[in-house]
Amino acid sequence: MKENRSLISILVFLFICTMVPACSTTTPAQKPLYPGLKLDVNEQAKIHNANGLQYAKQGLYDKAIEEYKKAIYIAPSYVEAYTNCSKAYYAIGDSDLSVYYILKRDDILTQKERAIRENKAGDNLSPVADEEGM
Secondary structure, three states: OHHHHHHHHHHHHHHHHHHHHHHHOOOOOOOOOOOOOOOOOOHHHHHHHHHHHHHHHOOOHHHHHHHHHHHHHHOOOOHHHHHHHHHHHHHOOOHHHHHHHHHHHHHHHHHHHHHHHHHHHHHHHHHHHHHOOO
């Protein structure tokens, strides 16, 4: 009886030893940085962005930045607002924040491209499977 317990303990130990490395080598699914990423932009965000452009034309970059930030708050995936905000910060000589907003914009563009590719891949797979009777 004691030998069976020892054998079972050894088998359980070996099973655990083989499963731990197997589980740790799998790569987790990449979590989107912007969950619920929307490809369309809220009209209110567009209005704030347009207001920011008007302020920037007048040289009122601080007010322009406020408007761009309002647009970003309303529509966090609005890449044009990030670009304009970056330009405004550059205009007032704040290169750190200018680079920050460009990097955020690039990150969002990457997320949008991935979302578009995944949607297209999903659309392309469904009709083929249906036509072949799968």
